Amino acid sequence: MDNHTIRGFERYGVWQPERTGILLIDPYNDFLHPDGKSYFKSKEVIEGVHLLDNMKRVINTARALSIQVFYVPHHRAEPTDYDHWKYPTTTQLGTKERQVFAKGSWGGSFHDDFQPQPEDIIIKEHWSQSGFANTDLDLQLKQHNIDRIILIGMLANTCLESTGRFGMELGYHITLVRDASAANTWEMMHAAHDLNGPTFAHAILTSEELVDILNGKPVPASEK
Amino acid sequence: MDNHTIRGFERYGVWQPERTGILLIDPYNDFLHPDGKSYFKSKEVIEGVHLLDNMKRVINTARALSIQVFYVPHHRAEPTDYDHWKYPTTTQLGTKERQVFAKGSWGGSFHDDFQPQPEDIIIKEHWSQSGFANTDLDLQLKQHNIDRIILIGMLANTCLESTGRFGMELGYHITLVRDASAANTWEMMHAAHDLNGPTFAHAILTSEELVDILNGKPVPASEK
Amino acid sequence: MDNHTIRGFERYGVWQPERTGILLIDPYNDFLHPDGKSYFKSKEVIEGVHLLDNMKRVINTARALSIQVFYVPHHRAEPTDYDHWKYPTTTQLGTKERQVFAKGSWGGSFHDDFQPQPEDIIIKEHWSQSGFANTDLDLQLKQHNIDRIILIGMLANTCLESTGRFGMELGYHITLVRDASAANTWEMMHAAHDLNGPTFAHAILTSEELVDILNGKPVPASEK
Amino acid sequence: MDNHTIRGFERYGVWQPERTGILLIDPYNDFLHPDGKSYFKSKEVIEGVHLLDNMKRVINTARALSIQVFYVPHHRAEPTDYDHWKYPTTTQLGTKERQVFAKGSWGGSFHDDFQPQPEDIIIKEHWSQSGFANTDLDLQLKQHNIDRIILIGMLANTCLESTGRFGMELGYHITLVRDASAANTWEMMHAAHDLNGPTFAHAILTSEELVDILNGKPVPASEK
Numbered sequence: 001m002d003n004h005t006i007r008g009f010e011r012y013g014v015w016q017p018e019r020t021g022i023l024l025i026d027p028y029n030d031f032l033h034p035d036g037k038s039y040f041k042s043k044e045v046i047e048g049v050h051l052l053d054n055m056k057r058v059i060n061t062a063r064a065l066s067i068q069v070f071y072v073p074h075h076r077a078e079p080t081d082y083d084h085w086k087y088p089t090t091t092q093l094g095t096k097e098r099q100v101f102a103k104g105s106w107g108g109s110f111h112d113d114f115q116p117q118p119e120d121i122i123i124k125e126h127w128s129q130s131g132f133a134n135t136d137l138d139l140q141l142k143q144h145n146i147d148r149i150i151l152i153g154m155l156a157n158t159c160l161e162s163t164g165r166f167g168m169e170l171g172y173h174i175t176l177v178r179d180a181s182a183a184n185t186w187e188m189m190h191a192a193h194d195l196n197g198p199t200f201a202h203a204i205l206t207s208e209e210l211v212d213i214l215n216g217k218p219v220p221a222s223e224k
Numbered sequence: 225m226d227n228h229t230i231r232g233f234e235r236y237g238v239w240q241p242e243r244t245g246i247l248l249i250d251p252y253n254d255f256l257h258p259d260g261k262s263y264f265k266s267k268e269v270i271e272g273v274h275l276l277d278n279m280k281r282v283i284n285t286a287r288a289l290s291i292q293v294f295y296v297p298h299h300r301a302e303p304t305d306y307d308h309w310k311y312p313t314t315t316q317l318g319t320k321e322r323q324v325f326a327k328g329s330w331g332g333s334f335h336d337d338f339q340p341q342p343e344d345i346i347i348k349e350h351w352s353q354s355g356f357a358n359t360d361l362d363l364q365l366k367q368h369n370i371d372r373i374i375l376i377g378m379l380a381n382t383c384l385e386s387t388g389r390f391g392m393e394l395g396y397h398i399t400l401v402r403d404a405s406a407a408n409t410w411e412m413m414h415a416a417h418d419l420n421g422p423t424f425a426h427a428i429l430t431s432e433e434l435v436d437i438l439n440g441k442p443v444p445a446s447e448k
Numbered sequence: 449m450d451n452h453t454i455r456g457f458e459r460y461g462v463w464q465p466e467r468t469g470i471l472l473i474d475p476y477n478d479f480l481h482p483d484g485k486s487y488f489k490s491k492e493v494i495e496g497v498h499l500l501d502n503m504k505r506v507i508n509t510a511r512a513l514s515i516q517v518f519y520v521p522h523h524r525a526e527p528t529d530y531d532h533w534k535y536p537t538t539t540q541l542g543t544k545e546r547q548v549f550a551k552g553s554w555g556g557s558f559h560d561d562f563q564p565q566p567e568d569i570i571i572k573e574h575w576s577q578s579g580f581a582n583t584d585l586d587l588q589l590k591q592h593n594i595d596r597i598i599l600i601g602m603l604a605n606t607c608l609e610s611t612g613r614f615g616m617e618l619g620y621h622i623t624l625v626r627d628a629s630a631a632n633t634w635e636m637m638h639a640a641h642d643l644n645g646p647t648f649a650h651a652i653l654t655s656e657e658l659v660d661i662l663n664g665k666p667v668p669a670s671e672k
Numbered sequence: 673m674d675n676h677t678i679r680g681f682e683r684y685g686v687w688q689p690e691r692t693g694i695l696l697i698d699p700y701n702d703f704l705h706p707d708g709k710s711y712f713k714s715k716e717v718i719e720g721v722h723l724l725d726n727m728k729r730v731i732n733t734a735r736a737l738s739i740q741v742f743y744v745p746h747h748r749a750e751p752t753d754y755d756h757w758k759y760p761t762t763t764q765l766g767t768k769e770r771q772v773f774a775k776g777s778w779g780g781s782f783h784d785d786f787q788p789q790p791e792d793i794i795i796k797e798h799w800s801q802s803g804f805a806n807t808d809l810d811l812q813l814k815q816h817n818i819d820r821i822i823l824i825g826m827l828a829n830t831c832l833e834s835t836g837r838f839g840m841e842l843g844y845h846i847t848l849v850r851d852a853s854a855a856n857t858w859e860m861m862h863a864a865h866d867l868n869g870p871t872f873a874h875a876i877l878t879s880e881e882l883v884d885i886l887n888g889k890p891v892p893a894s895e896k
Contacts, residue, residue: 136583157420595758644830
């Protein structure tokens with residue numbers, strides 16, 4: 001565990017399950033299933049970090065500890081998207097063109113391994129990267145008395161990073177999980193977790209480290 | 225000019241001066257002056273991109289074209305900062321410890337080359353990275369009828385990137401200027417402009433390219 | 449027309465159709481149809497101001513002038529709403545109890561006279577009063593280049609007033625239409641349009657006055 | 673105590689001091705001192721409710737119980753305010769014209785009875801009515817772990833009401849204090865506390881009732 005994170009635990013303490021939320025970001029077939037439209041882009045990283053196993057492990061631990069799970073889904077594509085927008089991004093236009101996460105499609109459905117349970121909360125769809133922007137995520141977190149969020153899902157340097165950056169500005173404690181997210185390249189993973197992550201996230205660690213600490217394992221001591 | 229940016233001009237047109245704003249982010253002595261507290265961290269990049277010359281060139285062009293300039297300043301440090309906050313970031317605690325941009329100090333003053341003019345607008349200080357978070361930046365842009373923002377200043381991968389990410393989510397057209405910002409390492413510059421920038425920014429170009437187009441030079445044609 | 453509004457036209461000019469949006473707030477059967485669950489509460493005012501006729505007249509004029517129409521719908525009730533919220537309001541709990549605007553129900557459907565057309569934009573559902581809070585309304589207005597909003601629908605002193613108050617803080621020009629909204633009592637109408645409206649709205653007028661000016665009739669001169 | 677408020681206590685419990693904040697809104701000489709520029713407008717209500725005595729009583733009780741006090745100040749007027757804004761409100765233009773709460777003036781200073789103490793937090797100035805809009809109020813409340821806010825100061829139907837409406841949408845528990853705020857007319861007080869307040873506030877009571885409950889007096893039982 002890096003010193004940034006260890007010192008964070010010394011300062012902020014560890015997660016209290018009842019004040020912590022898991023944000024499951026964009027767990028769509030198009031991202032996570034080998035037959036999904038965007039899988040090929042991140043295939044190397046997804047498989048390299050064992051993404052699905054780690055996401056499942058984090059979610060299972062969360063459910064066992066009654067940590068609230070929030071689905072944070074991207075806008076489902078429709079053919080008329082952005083037709084009259086002034087400034088859609090290149091990514092939005094590309095997603096529309098390819099109808100990634102198309103509304104009502106298999107690709108725009110949640111992956112079988114990540115089906116919502118009755119007690120989960122589904123946040124409104126976000127239009128671009130941040131799960132907080134133009135949605136009810138902040139309200140739902142507040143109404144559930146949650147002040148720490150753990151971000152998992154896709155993609156590390158876009159939706160997760162923007163959600164983390166926004167969440168920090170809103171006052172939340174932010175946790176990134178190195179191998180429970182993926183990106184299109186290893187360089188983007190490095191940027192998300194090693195270059196930018198430490199500037200806004202309070203803890204950056206592996207799924208194993210996260211699960212161990214949630215389960216009560218002591219935090220290692222920081223280097224002197 | 226990269227194809228991302230050229231195609232952007234084809235889609236969105238070029239900047240109209242009266243609907244464009246320059247965001248001058250954190251132009252403090254502590255960042256920009258060789259005697260400033262944080263200069264040494266970014267010295268190699270600042271000098272490598274000729275940051276001050278390029279910032280001046282962009283600002284001068286903006287003033288000549290009556291493009292509105294907005295100062296977007298970071299919180300000025302005070303000794304009691306964050307004393308009772310739950311989740312200040314490591315960066316905030318470090319900035320407090322070293323009293324970077326200290327209130328009332330030379331380091332927390334704007335660099336001599338970037339003194340506000342009477343017609344400039346000073347946005348409220350931001351607490352962390354995004355110039356939009358917890359400030360009146362969005363309101364001021366709206367009240368001035370501005371829908372495109374050009375981001376210059378410090379640092380490329382933190383304040384500029386977060387301000388760009390937030391601005392995009394709010395519906396603004398975002399321009400990044402490769403050599404009118406700096407970061408602590410070249411790798412961070414690469415992450416800001418080549419890895420992440422294209423996912424949220426509508427134009428990413430050099431100061432020279434920006435100034436040329438603002439002055440009416442035709443945009444190059446995109447590759448077929 | 450009151451002097452507040454007339455002087456407003458002198459200051460701000462009249463609406464440009466391409467920069468104006470109509471916000472049609474909560475046009476549900478439960479509010480607007482005599483068989484709706486909440487109709488009886490506002491029946492006297494609805495019928496007294498000829499609400500449906502005036503709403504139709506405003507919408508028809510808007511469509512004829514290509515003014516963009518936005519549906520701004522309240523959350524559709526579900527049986528488990530607010531089960532784990534800390535601080536739902538009395539109104540939210542009452543709405544849940546009575547399942548007003550129930551998801552999938554006739555009461556939670558738009559009134560026959562106010563069916564969305566293909567070019568209309570449906571904003572995400574709001575949880576309480578303000579159409580801006582926790583939704584994409586601000587983003588959609590910006591992406592459509594709109595800086596003035598005309599508010600019609602239900603209720604004058606709750607959803608319309610909060611949407612107007614929020615919109616003003618975000619920098620929009622706000623228009624209230626006295627007889628194209630209703631409330632539970634005449635006293636609440638008076639509070640919305642005569643006591644509070646002038647503190648945040650830029651124009652407060654009747655449907656007839658609104659339609660006339662949209663159609664090009666000159667604005668009356670202000671009293672000297 | 674009205675039934676709305678009593679049932680609220682049954683639902684939400686009473687205030688925990690460490691999770692509660694007092695918002696002291698616009699306690700300027702221009703509002704609160706007989707020589708202030710706007711005192712005459714609200715004089716009848718200010719004196720009728722014994723505003724200053726009640727505000728002091730609430731603040732003193734808060735300090736005794738270590739309830740965090742937040743100053744929520746209106747923008748201090750400057751001569752060039754709004755010169756290039758598209759849509760300033762009538763109130764903003766009037767305030768500028770009369771230079772109410774002028775920057776650096778006695779009228780724009782806090783009243784002698786409401787001087788900030790070292791442990792108080794001063795929120796950024798708001799431009800119009802809501803203390804949340806374009807400021808760091810939400811962030812500061814979150815960082816101090818506060819989820820309930822008690823609003824006192826000026827004016828009941830503008831700044832307090834908008835701050836309460838915004839706070840509710842953000843997930844906070846809202847308390848209004850009938851005689852620790854004032855307005856220009858009694859009719860406006862009635863609108864703020866009896867017509868609109870119950871639609872967004874969780875508790876609406878007198879200073880005496882508030883202080884008693886904060887000091888541990890049992891809440892009365894609701895009517896059957």
